[in-house]
Amino acid sequence: MSLAGWFGPGWRHGLTVGVLCALLGVAGSAMVIRAERGRLIADAGQRLADYARVMALRLDSGLADWAHDVGMLARFEVFERQPAQPSMARRLLEDLKGRSPTFSWIGFTGTDGKVIAATGGLLEGADVSARPWFRPGLAGPHLGDVHPAVMLAKLLPEDQGGGADAYFVDAAAPVHAADGAVIGVIAGHLTWRWAEGVRRELAVFxxxxxxxxxxxxxxxxxxxxxxxxxxxxxxxxxxxxxxxxxxxxxxxxxxxxxxxxxxxxxxxxxxxxxxxxxxxxxxVLAPLWSFGLWLGFGTFGIAATGGALAGWYAGRVGSTIQRVLGGSAGRDVARQLEQLRDQAWRDPLTGLLNRAGFAAWQKALPPLDEGCAVVALDLDGFKPINDTHGHAAGDAVLRGIGAWLQGNLRDEDAAVRLGGDEFLLCLIGPSAKVEAAAREVGARLNAMLRAGVPTETGPLHLGCSLGVALLPRDALTMEAAIEHADMALYAAKRHKVPVRGASDHARVE
Missing domain, CATH: 3.30.450 (Beta-Lactamase)
Incomplete structure (x- = not known):
């Protein structure tokens, strides 16, 4: 069995519709996926910026709080006493460090840079005037950027920010005496591992x-x-x-x-x-894979469903047309529809246009600005052929005339069988040219008829009469031109001689 036999008369149309649906689906899916990709990227970018903002706020607020604590600490009376009391100052510093363990070291220095008191007694008596926080700390509240502190890294245990790869942030503030004079600096080293703790905390959320x-x-x-x-x-x-x-x-x-x-x-x-x-x-784009997969399944499903429905419907239409045209009409629905159109628009005996086909030809015709020759044509001696040789012979003559007209007119021209032995020709073009062409067609057709139209009973001889009207010379519409051509035809049949006037008419002998 052939492939068409398996799939039915509409399978080609169903396949075409399915492929078109698939192509449109792929194009649409590509646009949707591109838009979804942009949305995922933008959404992830915004959420990452928000995530970074939370980290930045945590870092900034932590630094600000520590700088504030150091500034408040510098105002305690114990640091204003002269001479300084290291033991009391150390206890206060230890108290602040205990409440804020991110401070690895807090110290109180004099204006000469020597450490008077410090947590754990570390660096007491040492000169730290060369440290980058000392001079700014004498001038006002100061935050120092991340830096290594080799001496403290060696002295501090690892759980207090010391050890290898130890980094610190400095916070410093001046100590003022009762009269406002600067008498020292409070400085704190914040372990940079605090930032690692903030990062780990944010990672959980x-x-x-x-x-x-x-x-x-x-x-x-x-x-x-x-x-x-x-x-x-x-x-x-x-x-x-x-x-x-x-x-x-x-x-x-x-x-x-x-x-x-x-x-x-x-x-x-x-x-x-x-x-x-x-x-x-x-x-970030991982969800796009599942989205694209579902989109692909959806596109395939729509294409398959659309193709199946189109094939089923085309099959039904094709089967109906087959029943109208007969079993030998073939399975191509488009060709079947063309055959139906030809049956509706063409005379089944001659293959020429019928009245409905002529009406469709006129609708499809552009405005006849150049002109058109309308020829009304009638056969002379056709009735005796029917009476003498039978209708089969008459039909053969009509078929021969139809074949001759189709072979001798241009594609843009129209040849119409109005009924019986009456015909209408429309030749498009400039008036002067198509008028001569109309007469030439009439003369050649008459010569063919007089020579004899081949039939099963032998060549049959007859003639024709015609009337010609020109658009727009004799009429402004096709209906008026046909009426003029009919009048010219009747005059030609009545007088049996060529007559020229507003409407050209002739009997072709």
Whole structure:
């Protein structure tokens, strides 16, 4: 059995519709997936920027609180006493360190830079005037950026921020005497491991798991906090103050970065760090795979359903047309529809247009601005052929005339069988040319008829008469032109001689 036999008369149309649905679905799906990708990237970027902002606020608020604590501590009366009382000062410093364990070391120095009192007695008597926090601390509240402290790192145990890779942030404030004179500096070293603790705490509440990578970038564009292999190294991109971007960092897969700056407040010091939150783009776009899979299944389902319905409907239409046309009509629905159209528009005997086909030809015709020759044509001697040789012979003559007209007229012209032995020809073109062409067609047709039309009973001889009307010379509409041509035809039959006037008419002998 052939493939058409298996799938029915509409299978080609169903397949075509299915393929078109699939192509449209793929194009639509691509647009939807592209839009969804943009949405996922933008959503992840905004959430990463928010995540980085939380880290920046935590860092900034922590630093501000410690700077405030140091500033408040500097106002205690015990530090204003002259001469200084190291034991009392040490107890107060120890008390603050106990309440705020992120302080690795707190000390009280004189204006000469020598440590008067300190937590754990560390560095008491040592000269720290060369430390970067001392001079700014004499001038006012000060926050110092992350830095290593080799001496304290060796003296402090690891659980207090000492040991290898120990880094600190400085907070310092001046101590004033009752008369307002500066008499010393209170300084605190905050362990940088505090920032690691904040990062770990935020990781628990991160919007994704595993949590995004967090980095803290200093004003000198060095990585202060981040992966171990990046700490202390330059940040390879611009230090953005906020927002997000899609980018690729050296040694990393494509990623989405969210930015936030620890800007602090006008009334308190800040270190102007930038926090960067990073998430791999592959992880961000992971939901797109399942979304695309469902979209693909949906597109396939719609294409298959549309194709099946179109094939079923076309099959039903094809089967109906087959019953109308007969079993030999074939299975191509388009060809079947063309056959139905031909049956509706063409004379079944001659193959020429019928009245309905002529009406359709007129509707499809552009405005006849150039002109048109309308020829009304009638056969002479046709009735005797029917009476003498029978209707089969008459039909053969009509078929021969139809074949001759189809072979001798242009594609844009129209040949119509109005009924019986009456015909109508429409030749499109400039009036002067188509008038001569109409007469030439009439003369050649008459010559063919007089020579004899081949039939089963032998050549049968007859003639024809015609009347010609020109658009727009003789009439402005097709209906009026046909009426003029009919009048010319009747005159030709009546007078049996050519007559010329407003409407040309002739009997072709």
């Amino acid at each position: 991160a919007p994704w798991q595993p949590p995004p990578i967090l980095r803290v970038i200093g004003t000198d564009k060095l990585v202060l906090l981040g992966p171990e292999n990046e700490r202390g190294k330059p940040w390879p991109q611009e230090r953005s103050a906020g927002g997000w971007r899609e980018t690729t960092l050296p040694g990393h897969p494509p990623a989405i970065l969210g930015f936030a700056r620890a800007e602090g407040a006008p009334d308190r010091p800040t270190l102007d760090w930038v926090v960067v939150a990073q998430r791999d783009r592959v992880a």
